[in-house]
Every structure is written in structure tokens, then in C-alpha cells.
Amino acid sequence: MTASAPASIGYVHCDFRLVRTSVSLECVTSLLRTAPLEVLRLAAISLRDRAAAKARLAEHARIDVAHLPYDEGAVAELRRRAAAGEQLVLVAGFDASIAERIANHLGVFRGVLASRKGGDLRGGYPQAIATDAAERRATPEHVELPRPQDSSASRLRVWLRVLRVHQWLKNLLLLVPLLTAHRWNDSEALIAVALGIAAFCLASSAMYIANDLLDVAADRLHPRKRLRPFASGALSPWWGVAAIPGLLIVAVGLAAAVNAWLASALAVYVIVTIGYSILLKSYVLIDVLTLAGLYTLRVIAGAFAIEVAITFWLLGFSMFLFLSLALMKRYTELLTLARDSSPGVPGRDYGPGDKPVVLSLGVAAGIAAVVQFSLFVQSDHVATTYARPELLWTLCVTLLYWIGRLWLKTTRGEMHDDPVVYALRDRGSRFVLAVSIAIVLLAEI
Numbered sequence: 532m533t534a535s536a537p538a539s540i541g542y543v544h545c546d547f548r549l550v551r552t553s554v555s556l557e558c559v560t561s562l563l564r565t566a567p568l569e570v571l572r573l574a575a576i577s578l579r580d581r582a583a584a585k586a587r588l589a590e591h592a593r594i595d596v597a598h599l600p601y602d603e604g605a606v607a608e609l610r611r612r613a614a615a616g617e618q619l620v621l622v623a624g625f626d627a628s629i630a631e632r633i634a635n636h637l638g639v640f641r642g643v644l645a646s647r648k649g650g651d652l653r654g655g656y657p658q659a660i661a662t663d664a665a666e667r668r669a670t671p672e673h674v675e676l677p678r679p680q681d682s683s684a685s686r687l688r689v690w691l692r693v694l695r696v697h698q699w700l701k702n703l704l705l706l707v708p709l710l711t712a713h714r715w716n717d718s719e720a721l722i723a724v725a726l727g728i729a730a731f732c733l734a735s736s737a738m739y740i741a742n743d744l745l746d747v748a749a750d751r752l753h754p755r756k757r758l759r760p761f762a763s764g765a766l767s768p769w770w771g772v773a774a775i776p777g778l779l780i781v782a783v784g785l786a787a788a789v790n791a792w793l794a795s796a797l798a799v800y801v802i803v804t805i806g807y808s809i810l811l812k813s814y815v816l817i818d819v820l821t822l823a824g825l826y827t828l829r830v831i832a833g834a835f836a837i838e839v840a841i842t843f844w845l846l847g848f849s850m851f852l853f854l855s856l857a858l859m860k861r862y863t864e865l866l867t868l869a870r871d872s873s874p875g876v877p878g879r880d881y882g883p884g885d886k887p888v889v890l891s892l893g894v895a896a897g898i899a900a901v902v903q904f905s906l907f908v909q910s911d912h913v914a915t916t917y918a919r920p921e922l923l924w925t926l927c928v929t930l931l932y933w934i935g936r937l938w939l940k941t942t943r944g945e946m947h948d949d950p951v952v953y954a955l956r957d958r959g960s961r962f963v964l965a966v967s968i969a970i971v972l973l974a975e976i
Contacts, residue, residue: 619639
């Protein structure tokens with residue numbers, strides 16, 4: 532009886548081959564999100580025993596293997612090889628417990644070669660895997676999986692999405708003190724604010740990258756956010772890790788070139804944003820108050836850039852207005868959950884039953900912003916600054932219309948998940964802005 536030919540054995544590397552991301556790095560970012568201090572402990576353990584550190588990391592990290600960004604072409608190729616009788620072995624540099632879950636999920640692997648307690652797999656491939664005499668005669672090979680070819684144009688689009696360039700419009704809030712101080716014809720002030728805006732644009736992009744890396748697991752469960760570059764695997768998370776310090780160094784340099792006050796405002800922005808990404812965003816109402824504070828901080832930074840005092844009227848108005856917009860963002864997410872019959876917002880402490888409260892608080896904050904502005908209009912500062920201050924009362928009407936319009940759009944399900952971006956693109960909002968500018972100019976004449 533003729534012995535059958537031994538089946539071939541193929542080794543399949545997991546990171547950036549089968550899965551379009553680094554599972555090892557996602558373990559770390561997952562732990563940063565839930566237990567940041569534990570990351571420091573694991574770093575110390577890894578100096579003595581890398582395998583033990585990886586095992587402990589796997590115990591604490593929350594990796595949802597069902598929603599990892601698998602390369603569809605690679606999975607199809609592995610299914611074809613497995614159907615043809617090839618023995619496939621998954622090779623991973625992270626702990627075997629996670630690798631085994633990935634192998635079980637896909638159902639095409641015969642075995643797993645990964646780090647275990649007492650044995651760390653740092654890279655490369657073994658020369659043989661054998662369980663019987665026939666397999667010992669098999670020739671192992673590294674399985675070459677198909678890779679998608681991205682054009683330069685598509686890579687540029689990915690980076691524009693990662694940096695969230697469209698979100699840079701929010702940093703125009705640094706212009707507010709320049710306008711309220713009537714210094715738009717001061718070239719030095721304009722240059723200072725321009726540098727401040729550039730610094731906040733770069734810093735905000737760095738923070739968006741950090742947020743996306745920390746939120747990658749929750750984003751994959753979101754109907755739209757799952758398409759973000761890190762969540763979908765369109766861009767390696769290691770590029771994000773490298774970009775963050777580079778962006779922050781340039782941002783701090785630009786802010787420091789203006790003055791120390793602007794640099795300090797930028798530092799506070801970065802620290803609070805990191806705290807929001809890691810911890811504060813998980814707490815109901817604290818998250819929206821933090822977002823409102825970060826928007827208001829941009830206005831304060833604009834005042835620091837041109838070294839003018841900022842009034843409490845403007846601070847109060849900004850805080851109430853941005854709180855209303857932050858609650859609008861949460862209400863939009865809750866509407867999406869209701870349509871999808873989801874029990875809650877991934878990574879947030881909100882559920883569908885919170886909609887009435889969020890709606891009430893959001894509308895109330897918007898009305899409070901209008902009341903705050905009306906108090907500002909009758910202040911002594913306005914009476915001595917504007918030639919016809921009574922015209923500014925009409926701005927209360929335009930503000931009421933604009934806030935009411937946005938909340939109507941929100942309750943109808945027509946709002947973008949970022950109300951600030953929506954307002955900048957909305958024709959009605961641009962019309963309100965044009966009318967408001969005209970009223971201010973008339974009041975000055």
C-alpha cells in the first residue's frame with residue numbers, strides 16, 4: 532500500500548498579514564483605556580520576562596477577535612488552502628490565548644505558534660512543526676498572503692481622515708477674542724492668532740489620533756466610526772504612535788513662539804483631552820462638560836495669544852453654548868442607537884432611555900447661552916464700545932433661531948454626529964453667521 536504524500540504546512544503571520552493591524556499594540560491601547568497604571572507595571576515586568584508580561588497583558592486587555600479588521604483577501608486565500616488540505620499554523624508575537632481565539636474564530640488553522648509563559652516568540656518562523664512521522668517529512672513554508680495595493684492618492688485621503696483636517700475649523704474659535712477686542716486690523720495680533728490656530732490644529736490632530744487608537748475597539752461596533760482608518764485597518768496604528776509626538780513638538784514650538792500663556796493653554800488642552808480620552812468620556816454628563824470646557828479653552832487661548840482680558844460674559848456664553856452642542860452630539864448618538872436597537876453607546880455611560888434628559892438639558896443650555904448674551908448686551912462694556920448697541924439685541928433673535936434650528940434638525944435625525952462640523956456646512960447656519968456679522972458691523976457705525 533502506497534503511503535500518501537504528507538500534507539504541506541504553512542505558517543501565517545497574524546499582524547499586518549491576516550489582520551490589518553497590530554494586535555500587540557491594540558492590547559496595550561486597550562489596557563491604557565481601562566487601567567493605565569497597569570501598563571507601567573507590565574513594562575517593568577517585560578524587562579525581566581517578556582513572555583510573562585504578554586500573558587498578563589492578554590489577561591487584562593479586551594480584544595474582540597470577532598471584530599478585528601481581517602484582510603478579506605487573505606482569509607479567502609487561507610480558506611482555499613485549508614480546503615485543499617494544507618495544514619495552516621497561525622504565528623503571532625503576542626500571547627497564545629489571544630492567538631487561539633483568533634484561530635478558533637476563523638476555523639482554518641491546525642495550530643498556533645505564539646508566546647506562552649516560559650517561552651517568548653519575538654519574530655521569525657520555526658523550521659518545523661510535526662506531530663507524526665508523515666508531518667515530519669513535510670516542508671514548512673511561509674504563506675504569502677495577498678496585500679491590497681493603495682495608491683498615493685488613497686494614502687493621502689487616509690491621512691487627511693486620520694488628522695481630521697475638517698475638524699480644524701473648530702480652532703477658528705481662537706479668533707473670537709480678536710473680533711470682540713476689535714483688533715482685526717492689528718497685524719501683530721493677526722500673526723499671533725494665526726500661529727495659535729496652527730498650534731491647536733496640530734495638537735488637536737495628535738489628540739484625535741490618540742483618541743482613535745484608544746477607542747479602536749468601541750469604534751468597530753459603531754455603524755460609521757468602524758470605517759475610521761485605525762478601526763478598519765486602513766492605516767497601521769504604529770504610524771499613529773509615531774505621528775503623535777511629532778505633531779505635539781511642532782505645536783508646542785509654535786505656541787511658545789507667541790508667548791508662554793498660549794503655550795500653557797495648549798498644554799492644558801492636551802492634558803485634559805488625554806484625560807477625556809482615557810477616563811472622563813466614560814462618565815455621564817462629565818463627558819459633555821469636558822467637551823464644552825475644551826471648546827471654551829480655545830476662546831481663552833485666543834485671548835492669551837493677543838494678550839487681552841477675556842470677560843466673564845464671553846466665558847459664560849461660550850460654556851453654555853458649547854454644552855448645548857456637546858449634548859446635541861450625544862443625543863444624535865442615542866437616536867442612532869434607537870434605530871439600531873442597541874443597548875447603549877459603546878464606551879459611553881448613556882442608554883436610549885436617557886434621550887429625554889439629554890434633550891432637556893441641551894435645549895436649556897442653549898437658552899441659557901442666549902440669556903447670557905442678552906446680559907452682555909446691556910453691560911457697560913457694550914455701551915462704551917459700540918455706537919449703536921441697541922442693534923445687538925437682534926442677535927438674541929438670530930441666536931434663538933439658530934439654536935432652535937439645530938435642535939429641530941437633531942430630533943428629526945438629520946444632525947451630523949459632530950454638530951460643530953454640521954453648523955459650518957449647513958446653509959442656514961452660514962446665513963445666520965452672515966446676518967450676525969452684518970448686525971455687529973452696523974452696531975459699530
